[in-house]
Amino acid sequence: MELLERFLEYIAIDTTSNSKKNTNPSTKGQLILAKKLVMELKKLNINKIYFDEKNCYVYAVLEGDKKLPKLGFISHLDTSENAIGKNIKPQIIKNYDVKDIMLNNKKTLSPEIYPDLKNHIGKTLITTDGTTLLGADDKAGIAEIMSMLEYFVNSTETHGDIYVCFTPDEELGLGTLNFNKEFFTPDIAYTVDGSSVGEFSYENFNAASVTIEINGISTHCGNAKNIMINACHIATIINSLLPNEIPANTDGRQGFYHLEEINGNVSKAHLKYLIRDFDKESFTKRKELLEQIVNVLNRKYNDCIKLDIKDTYYNMYDVIKEEDTLITGTINAIKSVNIEPLILPIRGGTDGTKISYEGIPCPNLGTGGHNFHSIYEYVTVEDMNNTRDILISIVKEFSKNNKKQILRNKRI
């Protein structure tokens, strides 16, 4: 089946996840897509399929030469609830001429606002009709993985075991909640969930979430001297003592403090922060600074501040940096299909982070899609085909190695 045909079939199924639902998966549409994928895997005669219907995970293995490295590929079934994912009406624009695209009579996709469009001259663009998202995040990834599998099913080339996994509710941060490692045991794996074709990311933020509770003392303002402790006032002092490294002032590998929530009155105030940093040491220093500020203010204001810092995830680079073969092999594989690798740190987290820390190094690859989670989302047929070729090339690249080389740092 053509990759485009697959993609169009997948985006026709509404798999929008829903953060207000407490079920796993959060929505039924994801199960419909999962079942469809199971059918397709069966049609491809994949030797091992495990469908965890209860939790909506699809696992499959195309078995290969056991002496060769085992590779895994992961994409997610759901789409973001930030834009509508139902009744998607894709528009296919052949031979794109880098002009404005009228999505409908109100919305325009313009290279002035989205300059990346200028990189797609002459390609076949798939856009929305301006009322929904497209779903390239991450159905482009699923279509690319399925087409890569189809290639190896029909090929006589030698390869190791190829694992695939399709997960639910990634957009809710729950993609690995019920992930079962027993059914997914490759030596290395990739999430196929990034943007530009050729993107290769093996770094992400270290992340912590912070809650601060301030219990003040309220009195009549006229008699407040030496008695009142104004919780709101202390909240503003805490924020003013932090460096001005906030999301709006940072990019690339810079970290930040993000004041996510602030509310309160004289008696009680509440702050929530996100702390993000690529570097472990500087991540620790950020947390220490907040502790120092709170300690100083607690001495002055009668221990009225409670600070709670919880680490949420860590930079996968601390696992992957030992894996020279993985990094250089992936770069070689991308180059060998004449695509320039785009090595980008992820200013967020990915499912690959958790999987990496569970022992399967799991960087992220681009899908070819752009402007995710919005009505301006688009992808090109050429970039999806190129991404499939990158996946094929990665399998071939690692089929040249024996297992010892790829695993020289750990495991077995």
Ligand SMILES: [Zn+2]
């Ligand atoms: Zn995604």
